Amino acid sequence: MKFPVPHDIKAKTIPGTEGWERMYPYQYQFVTDDPQRNQYEKDTFWFYDGLHYPEPLYPFDTIWDEAWYLALSQFNNRIFQVPPVRGVDHRIINGYIYISPVPVKDPDEIGRRVPNFMERAGFYYKNWDALEAKWKVKMEATIAELEALEIPRLPDVEDLSVVTDGIGESKGYHLLKNYDDLINLGIKCWQYHFEFLNLGYAAYVFFMDFTQKLFPSIPMQRVTQMISGIDVIMYRPDDELKELAKKAVALEVDGIVAGHREWDDVRAALGAHRHGAEWLAAFEKARYPWFNISSGTGWFHTDRSWNDNLNIPLDGIQTYIGKLRAGISIDRPMEAVRAERDRITAEYRELIDNDEDRKQFDELLGCAKTVFPYVENHLFYVEHWFHSVFWNKMREVGAIMKEHGMIADVEDIWYLRRDEIKQALWDVVTAWATGVTPRGTATWPAEIEWRKGVMQKFRDWNPPPAIGVAPEVIQEPFTIVLWGVTNNSLSDWAAVQDIGDSGTITELKGFAASPGTVEGRARVCRSAEDIRDLQEGEILVAPTTSPSWAPAFAKIKACITDVGGVMSHAAIVCREYGMPAVVGTGVSTRVIRSGMTLRVDGSSGVISIITS
Amino acid sequence: MGSVISAAALPWAALDSVAPKVCSFDECGKDSVQLVGGKCASLGELINAGVRVPPGFALTTRGYAQFMREAGIQAEVAALLDGLDHEDMDKLEEASHAIREMIESRPLPIELEDLIAEAYRKLSVRCYLPAVPVAVRSSATAEDLPGASFAGQQDTYLWIRGVDDVIHHVRRCISSLYTGRAIAYRMKMGFPHEQVAISVGIQKMANAYTAGVMFTVHPATGDRSVIVIDANFGFGESVVSGEVTPDNFVVNKITLDIITRTISTKELCHTVDLKTQKSIALPVPVERQNIQSITDDEISELAWMAKKIEKHYGRPMDIEWAIDKNLPAGGNIFILQARPETIWSNRQKTTGAASSTSAMDYIVSSLLAGKRLS
Numbered sequence: 001m002k003f004p005v006p007h008d009i010k011a012k013t014i015p016g017t018e019g020w021e022r023m024y025p026y027q028y029q030f031v032t033d034d035p036q037r038n039q040y041e042k043d044t045f046w047f048y049d050g051l052h053y054p055e056p057l058y059p060f061d062t063i064w065d066e067a068w069y070l071a072l073s074q075f076n077n078r079i080f081q082v083p084p085v086r087g088v089d090h091r092i093i094n095g096y097i098y099i100s101p102v103p104v105k106d107p108d109e110i111g112r113r114v115p116n117f118m119e120r121a122g123f124y125y126k127n128w129d130a131l132e133a134k135w136k137v138k139m140e141a142t143i144a145e146l147e148a149l150e151i152p153r154l155p156d157v158e159d160l161s162v163v164t165d166g167i168g169e170s171k172g173y174h175l176l177k178n179y180d181d182l183i184n185l186g187i188k189c190w191q192y193h194f195e196f197l198n199l200g201y202a203a204y205v206f207f208m209d210f211t212q213k214l215f216p217s218i219p220m221q222r223v224t225q226m227i228s229g230i231d232v233i234m235y236r237p238d239d240e241l242k243e244l245a246k247k248a249v250a251l252e253v254d255g256i257v258a259g260h261r262e263w264d265d266v267r268a269a270l271g272a273h274r275h276g277a278e279w280l281a282a283f284e285k286a287r288y289p290w291f292n293i294s295s296g297t298g299w300f301h302t303d304r305s306w307n308d309n310l311n312i313p314l315d316g317i318q319t320y321i322g323k324l325r326a327g328i329s330i331d332r333p334m335e336a337v338r339a340e341r342d343r344i345t346a347e348y349r350e351l352i353d354n355d356e357d358r359k360q361f362d363e364l365l366g367c368a369k370t371v372f373p374y375v376e377n378h379l380f381y382v383e384h385w386f387h388s389v390f391w392n393k394m395r396e397v398g399a400i401m402k403e404h405g406m407i408a409d410v411e412d413i414w415y416l417r418r419d420e421i422k423q424a425l426w427d428v429v430t431a432w433a434t435g436v437t438p439r440g441t442a443t444w445p446a447e448i449e450w451r452k453g454v455m456q457k458f459r460d461w462n463p464p465p466a467i468g469v470a471p472e473v474i475q476e477p478f479t480i481v482l483w484g485v486t487n488n489s490l491s492d493w494a495a496v497q498d499i500g501d502s503g504t505i506t507e508l509k510g511f512a513a514s515p516g517t518v519e520g521r522a523r524v525c526r527s528a529e530d531i532r533d534l535q536e537g538e539i540l541v542a543p544t545t546s547p548s549w550a551p552a553f554a555k556i557k558a559c560i561t562d563v564g565g566v567m568s569h570a571a572i573v574c575r576e577y578g579m580p581a582v583v584g585t586g587v588s589t590r591v592i593r594s595g596m597t598l599r600v601d602g603s604s605g606v607i608s609i610i611t612s
Numbered sequence: 613m614g615s616v617i618s619a620a621a622l623p624w625a626a627l628d629s630v631a632p633k634v635c636s637f638d639e640c641g642k643d644s645v646q647l648v649g650g651k652c653a654s655l656g657e658l659i660n661a662g663v664r665v666p667p668g669f670a671l672t673t674r675g676y677a678q679f680m681r682e683a684g685i686q687a688e689v690a691a692l693l694d695g696l697d698h699e700d701m702d703k704l705e706e707a708s709h710a711i712r713e714m715i716e717s718r719p720l721p722i723e724l725e726d727l728i729a730e731a732y733r734k735l736s737v738r739c740y741l742p743a744v745p746v747a748v749r750s751s752a753t754a755e756d757l758p759g760a761s762f763a764g765q766q767d768t769y770l771w772i773r774g775v776d777d778v779i780h781h782v783r784r785c786i787s788s789l790y791t792g793r794a795i796a797y798r799m800k801m802g803f804p805h806e807q808v809a810i811s812v813g814i815q816k817m818a819n820a821y822t823a824g825v826m827f828t829v830h831p832a833t834g835d836r837s838v839i840v841i842d843a844n845f846g847f848g849e850s851v852v853s854g855e856v857t858p859d860n861f862v863v864n865k866i867t868l869d870i871i872t873r874t875i876s877t878k879e880l881c882h883t884v885d886l887k888t889q890k891s892i893a894l895p896v897p898v899e900r901q902n903i904q905s906i907t908d909d910e911i912s913e914l915a916w917m918a919k920k921i922e923k924h925y926g927r928p929m930d931i932e933w934a935i936d937k938n939l940p941a942g943g944n945i946f947i948l949q950a951r952p953e954t955i956w957s958n959r960q961k962t963t964g965a966a967s968s969t970s971a972m973d974y975i976v977s978s979l980l981a982g983k984r985l986s
Binding site: 082117215216 | 976
């Protein structure tokens with residue numbers, strides 16, 4: 001495979017975006033003025049991390065990229081010493097993130113790293129459950145700290161207590177400090193995010209790898225099915241909706257709950273019912289923490305949570321009430337899932353030729369099952385719960401900046417880098433302290449308007465899937481997981497991207513994520529809010545899905561996503577419900593339109609557009 | 613059926629007095645190889661394992677021996693072969709020609725003719741067809757001998773109708789035991805000709821709309837978790853002989869779903885010429901050449917049957933099948949042949965699993981090896 005040179009792409013700046021580099025940290029830039037770095041960048045293979053970044057990054061949202069850049073790399077390289085690989089390097093072009101694992105090239109050094117890795121990673125694998133329990137305590141404490149963090153407004157006159165209690169600290173200082181605390185909590189939570197995620201990925205990847213050695217034709221979905229049926233909290237928010245639906249029926253308020261499209265109308269109507277208060281109390285109880293679930297991946301400020309838009313969980317509850325009234329069970333068929341998992345595991349195991357391989361299979365499967373809950377659950381704690389709270393704290397910061405004329409709208413804050421916000425806050429606080437107008441009021445609004453235009457141009461640009469020189473071997477577990485997505489789909493994605501008129505495309509390819517073939521009408525849902533338009537029996541086409549989308553799966557008969565692999569949310573849920581899924585298609589939401597008739601083959605990963 | 617199977621276990625000399633000369637496939641089993649040869653024994657074994665196999669019957673090795681003896685062939689063959697050199701192919705071919713002409717021209721003993729005619733009549737009645745079309749195929753006793761493969765050395769004749777034609781092709785099958793190649797091979801391997809025996813199977817022809825082969829192990833990778841199916845329109849001959857590139861399907865053995873499908877351009881198929889009632893090769897009409905020759909449901913059912921057959925035999929299998937166009941779905945898929953797969957079964961698969969089987973060791977060694985990009 002041949003890919004373009006990074007500096008050539010960068011040289012072709014999109015007209016009107018000149019100077020875009022200042023929107024992102026300087027170390028993210030491909031450079032030409034530093035011969036050593038330039039050579040390194042040319043010799044390195046960079047691939048577009050479309051799994052995490054389907055859209056160009058808002059300058060502020062770069063924070064989570066910086067966070068994992070740091071956390072993953074340090075755990076790989078400085079803490080566990082993964083023998084053949086250091087961290088994962090990052091670059092940015094036109095707002096899109098490119099990453100590259102950094103290999104250890106000296107064989108002697110790899111050898112020196114092996115005993116460290118055996119000791120350190122070995123300790124984690126052996127004590128997985130105990131370390132995971134500790135992890136949960138740390139994570140919950142960090143979230144509690146975040147929830148308690150105050151973003152103070154700047155008063156005209158400080159409270160008298162500053163004097164009488166001898167506090168000696170102003171709200172201005174607290175604003176600056178708490179903004180730092182907010183950012184630091186974010187970075188800290190990402191330390192925990194990667195504490196042992198890569199070891200989990202490694203256990204997965206190499207169980208898959210071994211199984212594929214035994215059975216070269218085994219579909220990935222069958223390997224992951226052997227690790228299915230394990231209860232993880234990813235399902236808990238959806239289960240809460242099901243409970244609320246059942247309770248609504250039991251309390252005879254289901255008519256009211258299902259009778260209005262807007263949550264505010266439901267709440268008002270419930271007030272008049274004798275059991276309304278009881279159901280509302282149950283609803284409020286479920287919100288914490290389970291509605292801290294993002295309607296997207298949780299990676300971006302644009303992904304709002306259920307708590308931010310109660311119409312989303314309401315729609316889910318209404319779907320389940322409809323099922324209950326129709327006499328359809330809404331419980332997940334866990335027993336059936338486990339029985340099928342055990343059947344296929346036993347049958348594959350029986351086909352293994354010798355005892356040694358069978359023992360290795362058992363060991364690796366056991367390990368993969370042990371790491372599974374963490375690999376899934378960390379998503380709820382970090383990407384959903386922590387992030388949902390975090391974005392709203394940042395909006396509070398945005399409100400203060402708006403109040404002081406630095407930005408025109410709260411949502412404009414995302415166009416600034418986190419260090420620029422810190423600088424702007426200093427501007428606000430010193431001006432507030434002094435009693436003058438902050439300088440930024442004359443500079444930031446104009447800069448933000450320009451950045452908005454740049455971002456729009458970035459969105460219209462197609463990032464090449466890979467750039468630089470492809471290596472022969474990849475050893476970094478995280479990028480193997482990502483590479484699995486990109487390698488197989490690169491050419492398919494590229495082929496579709498090359499076609500100018502998307503109307504001529506009749507077939508798309510993605511990952512066969514859940515088997516079966518169905519035909520039906522497409523419904524493109526770009527966000528969890530669009531789920532409300534889904535009709536019974538349609539085929540859901542989405543950029544990606546998250547636990548927030550769970551109720552949608554009760555309505556649909558197949559699912560297609562742009563982004564995700566065989567362990568993605570859509571893949572896992574479809575396997576549980578026994579419906580076909582094709583994931584990681586790259587472009588389905590761009591090519592498919594609502595109302596098209598599709599045939600989805602979840603066994604081969606092929607989607608055919610039958611009629612448009 | 614019990615008596616036949618136990619008879620087969622008797623020493624060869626004792627067979628003569630006890631065993632039947634003609635017997636139905638369902639009276640055979642895997643222990644009947646000495647009596648009815650490998651092919652018929654395996655068909656009987658399949659029937660008794662509950663697999664749908666077109667019915668039929670066999671002229672047994674005892675019947676064969678009677679023919680060779682009473683038609684006076686045995687002695688003449690011995691005389692014709694006496695003093696031949698297995699490397700002198702010209703002489704061998706000459707002798708072969710004489711022997712085969714002799715066999716094909718001598719009448720069967722009346723008793724055998726009657727037995728075959730009666731079995732054929734019963735088969736026709738059973739199939740609700742007057743003069744049921746049959747495949748006449750040789751079934752050698754030496755097929756499965758370790759170190760000696762006679763497989764594929766004898767002939768099969770398709771779409772044979774009527775007693776006279778059946779009997780004629782029975783003789784042709786028997787004579788195919790004496791091709792120059794077969795004679796040379798036996799001489800080279802040191803098998804006395806008089807100890808070689810053959811049985812002939814007479815099996816209802818599946819009027820195949822589609823037919824082919826399947827393996828319960830991936831022939832290219834040795835993957836035991838898949839069933840690989842090759843299919844083409846018409847009889848299976850075009851697939852077995854390699855005359856066409858068939859449609860190819862890889863099916864997951866555990867879940868029976870189709871993992872990959874490759875639809876090929878199929879330019880040729882074997883079918884029966886309705887005028888002459890003979891099997892012929894015909895071009896596939898252009899508009900059908902790139903159409904999938906078998907439905908997904910049929911693929912699943914075939915795979916299910918293959919899985920059952922493999923389980924019965926306890927080892928990877930190589931299977932011939934056909935889908936009958938005259939019968940309704942649900943009862944129209946037939947297994948024509950099943951034999952143990954030999955290539956992968958004899959090869960020890962290696963995974964690279966180290967001597968230690970701990971997960972940690974595997975993960976470390978895999979990390980060191982990394983993932984190769986294609």
